[in-house]
Amino acid sequence: MKNLFYSAVGIAALAGATLAARSIQINGAGATFPAPIYAKWFAEYNKLHSDVRINYQPLGSGAGIRQLTERTVFFGASDGPMTQDQLLAAPGKILHLPTVLGGVVPVYNLPGVSQELKFSGPVLANIFLGKVTKWNDPAITALNPGVSLPGTDIVVAHRSDGSGTTYIWVDYLSKVSPEFKKVVGVGTAVKWPVGVAAAKNDGVAAIVAQTPGALGYVELIYAIQTKTAYGQVQNMNGKFVKASIDSVSAAAAAAARQMPPDFRVSITNAPGDDVYPISSFTWILLYLDAKDKAQGKAMVDFMKWALTDGQKFAGEMGYAPIPKTVVDMEMKALDTIKVK
Amino acid sequence: MPVKTRLDDIGFRVGTGIFAVLLIAVVAGIAAVLYDDASMAIWKFGWQFWQTDIWDPVSGEFGARPFIWGTLYSSVLSLLIAGPIALGIAIYISELCPAWLRRPLVFLTELLAAIPSIVYGLWGIFVLVPFVRSLEGGTPEWMRSIPLFSGPPLGLGMLSAALLLAIMIIPFSASVAREVLRAVPQAQREAAYALGATRWEAIRMALFYARTGIVGSIMLGFGRALGETMAVTMVIGNTPQVSVSLYAPQYTMAAVIANEFAEAADKLHLNALVEIGLVLFIITLAINAVSRAFIWSLGRPAKSKRASRAVGPVTEAA
Numbered sequence: 001m002k003n004l005f006y007s008a009v010g011i012a013a014l015a016g017a018t019l020a021a022r023s024i025q026i027n028g029a030g031a032t033f034p035a036p037i038y039a040k041w042f043a044e045y046n047k048l049h050s051d052v053r054i055n056y057q058p059l060g061s062g063a064g065i066r067q068l069t070e071r072t073v074f075f076g077a078s079d080g081p082m083t084q085d086q087l088l089a090a091p092g093k094i095l096h097l098p099t100v101l102g103g104v105v106p107v108y109n110l111p112g113v114s115q116e117l118k119f120s121g122p123v124l125a126n127i128f129l130g131k132v133t134k135w136n137d138p139a140i141t142a143l144n145p146g147v148s149l150p151g152t153d154i155v156v157a158h159r160s161d162g163s164g165t166t167y168i169w170v171d172y173l174s175k176v177s178p179e180f181k182k183v184v185g186v187g188t189a190v191k192w193p194v195g196v197a198a199a200k201n202d203g204v205a206a207i208v209a210q211t212p213g214a215l216g217y218v219e220l221i222y223a224i225q226t227k228t229a230y231g232q233v234q235n236m237n238g239k240f241v242k243a244s245i246d247s248v249s250a251a252a253a254a255a256a257r258q259m260p261p262d263f264r265v266s267i268t269n270a271p272g273d274d275v276y277p278i279s280s281f282t283w284i285l286l287y288l289d290a291k292d293k294a295q296g297k298a299m300v301d302f303m304k305w306a307l308t309d310g311q312k313f314a315g316e317m318g319y320a321p322i323p324k325t326v327v328d329m330e331m332k333a334l335d336t337i338k339v340k
Numbered sequence: 341m342p343v344k345t346r347l348d349d350i351g352f353r354v355g356t357g358i359f360a361v362l363l364i365a366v367v368a369g370i371a372a373v374l375y376d377d378a379s380m381a382i383w384k385f386g387w388q389f390w391q392t393d394i395w396d397p398v399s400g401e402f403g404a405r406p407f408i409w410g411t412l413y414s415s416v417l418s419l420l421i422a423g424p425i426a427l428g429i430a431i432y433i434s435e436l437c438p439a440w441l442r443r444p445l446v447f448l449t450e451l452l453a454a455i456p457s458i459v460y461g462l463w464g465i466f467v468l469v470p471f472v473r474s475l476e477g478g479t480p481e482w483m484r485s486i487p488l489f490s491g492p493p494l495g496l497g498m499l500s501a502a503l504l505l506a507i508m509i510i511p512f513s514a515s516v517a518r519e520v521l522r523a524v525p526q527a528q529r530e531a532a533y534a535l536g537a538t539r540w541e542a543i544r545m546a547l548f549y550a551r552t553g554i555v556g557s558i559m560l561g562f563g564r565a566l567g568e569t570m571a572v573t574m575v576i577g578n579t580p581q582v583s584v585s586l587y588a589p590q591y592t593m594a595a596v597i598a599n600e601f602a603e604a605a606d607k608l609h610l611n612a613l614v615e616i617g618l619v620l621f622i623i624t625l626a627i628n629a630v631s632r633a634f635i636w637s638l639g640r641p642a643k644s645k646r647a648s649r650a651v652g653p654v655t656e657a658a
Contacts, residue, residue, distance in 0.1 A: 059603075060603040062604055066605050160573065160578035161599045162602070185398035187397055188605070189600055190398050191396035192579075195579070196494060196496050196577040196589045197578035198574070199574075199598075199599055206466075210469065211473070211494065
């Protein structure tokens with residue numbers, strides 16, 4: 001009886017070990033913006049390599065960074081690059097690897113105005129500072145000749161939760177308005193001078209859809225999916241550009257020429273005629289020295305696939321793919337990750 | 341056997357005693373962990389935390405006053421709205437409604453109490469907020485000059501939050517109050533009618549008899565309103581400001597923790613959020629203690645003057 005029991009345990013352990021050795025489970029957490037494309041990638045990659053299962057929790061950029069620092073997840077994801085303090089606080093060197101590109105658009109609700117509105121960076125900054133309070137303010141009418149704007153109050157809508165979308169938005173506004181930089185600053189959660197807040201892109205989109213006279217900011221993809229009207233923004237070259245895959249990619253191409261080796265760059269307000277100024281990379285964060293070598297190797301293989309074959313899914317889903325020059329740089333960076 | 345029952349008794353007493361001690365230990369543990377994780381913010385801000393209005397994660401300035409105000413204001417308002425209504429429902433179900441209606445009404449009340457708060461929040465944002473916005477837009481000019489009704493008609497704000505909270509706590513308080521009223525002995529009611537009381541006087545007698553339970557049900561509702569998170573954050577506008585205006589968007593303690601905790605990467609920000617949790621814990625504890633004391637004091641004078649005039653148990657008359 002005893003022998004039977006021990007042999008059963010032994011067989012179970014052996015079976016468990018073999019199964020464990022074959023399938024690799026990788027956990028990650030972070031930004032909500034790229035969650036749909038990541039989910040698609042993980043599913044497609046699993047079809048090609050059935051032994052690798054990658055699990056991702058879209059908890060938010062800040063949560064992703066925190067969990068990566070505490071090593072409760074294998075990789076993190078963020079819409080804003082980690083700050084110097086955050087990098088120093090981590091137990092090991094962390095690599096930033098851009099995966100896709102996105103944009104943040106100004107969405108608004110103005111019943112009676114059917115034309116697409118044009119905004120400029122300084123005007124948006126003043127609206128979010130509370131200095132421009134009505135839709136028919138001279139600053140806005142000057143940008144939109146021929147459009148009769150009503151005298152309704154602008155109801156500013158922003159995020160109540162910390163978010164990479166906020167980071168991209170305030171990063172841009174701080175670049176175009178020194179006052180905004182001084183009063184509000186850059187971060188995933190900031191002190192907003194005016195406006196009502198809601199959680200997540202959906203929350204802001206809901207407020208804007210419901211409130212006449214509202215102006216908020218959401219990721220480009222959410223604006224497309226919820227069919228919310230979004231305006232054009234004037235870029236550094238003075239041209240009014242509507243956010244799209246092409247205009248966001250143009251921003252990346254401009255930045256690719258001066259890409260720093262650690263890929264931590266902000267591409268908001270990039271120069272160029274076709275550039276959409278409120279664009280950003282979104283990064284996957286990996287330790288240089290992978291704790292679990294098998295997971296590390298699988299992750300590096302996945303990243304290489306995502307940056308090459310995976311990019312075609314990005315366009316279908318509304319994300320802009322990474323420019324080739326940047327992909328080449330990333331491949332070299334991926335090779336430096338210690339997986340032996 | 342005498343020996344066996346003694347051991348059983350002791351074992352039972354010790355076992356259940358351990359559970360009771362465990363409960364105290366859990367509460368103490370929660371307080372300890374909250375204090376520990378908020379230590380950096382407590383050390384930096386001290387008592388100023390309870391008095392400052394600024395909440396700025398970028399510059400590292402944190403103050404809890406707008407949140408304390410928002411939580412207390414929304415809960416008290418919702419109580420003022422919901423209290424009489426819940427009591428009315430309880431009285432109607434237990435005293436006045438026809439027998440065939442009782443079961444369905446009870447069932448519906450319990451059903452409303454069981455709806456998850458996030459569902460209330462969704463209903464709030466799509467139905468209640470536009471309705472409140474049209475109400476606010478229709479306020480006559482003379483009312484707008486009163487601070488209570490000042491501000492642009494956003495829909496999102498204290499009024500929506502108070503209404504939503506009231507709707508959420510009505511079924512909860514009504515159920516408990518109804519149970520308490522049901523527990524009033526039938527003999528008491530019959531004695532009242534026998535002495536020539538009218539319907540309303542008999543109900544008043546029942547209310548007086550069950551007063552501790554009724555106050556307890558209201559306090560239960562208040563406690564729920566204090567801690568309500570998801571529904572409130574969807575309709576209150578999430579703007580940290582202290583304002584008496586019902587139309588102004590404000591913020592509650594539970595809402596700010598729910599909104600900012602997941603993304604807070606900076607240590608001081610995290611500590612400040614945990615300290616808000618600690619403040620909420622202390623305030624809830626304090627309110628519970630005060631209401632317990634109040635309920636206890638309600639029960640006591642009954643033994644002196646008024647009780648001797650009220651109808652006593654049947655056995656005394658016999």
